[in-house]
Amino acid sequence: MDVLERIRSLRLERNWSEYQLSEKSGLTQSTISAWFRTKTLPTIPSLEKICSAFNISLAQFFFDETGTQTVLTEKQYKLIRQFNRLSEKQQNSLISFLEDTTNSL
Template sequence: MDAQKRIKQLMEERGWTDYRLAKESGLSHSTVTNMFNRNNAPTLPTLEAVCRAFGITLSQFFSEGNGPAEFTEEQRTLFSKWSTLNDEQKKALLALINTM
């Protein structure tokens, strides 16, 4: 999947400019424009910020189907909480899950 193309698609659906995406996602305008003008693939933290701005999960972003991916309430809660963790907390949680 072409991440930049998908982001542009989501922006067009909402009528958003690069500036609006930067504002809604908390990213710098240069980060957003470089993603398109220099064809820089977004990093995972950048993609997470973009998805939060659009109100979708990473799974929905990468979903190839026409509709959004369906999640249980527990899964939505887990994804919601995951996006609030810092990098160290995410590593610790993944380590815990891997031991189960």
């Protein structure tokens, strides 16, 4: 199961619409809808908000109720590894840059 499938699965388990997920997570409905429309992955801060809305941890997000790991692509792993090497200030700058870039699409 990939990241977007996992979000959809958790949302449907709760019988939530995308709008309800946006209300509970503090993200806009257009942002959530765009992830699925364009097959774009959420940022880590956005994923943290999604997990908070579902009342689960990031670790729980990446392992479903059957213990099956959510699959990340090699590119996604590489991005996470590189992100973790940055200082907190650099991480925040990168997040801001990516949010600005994706919001302008």
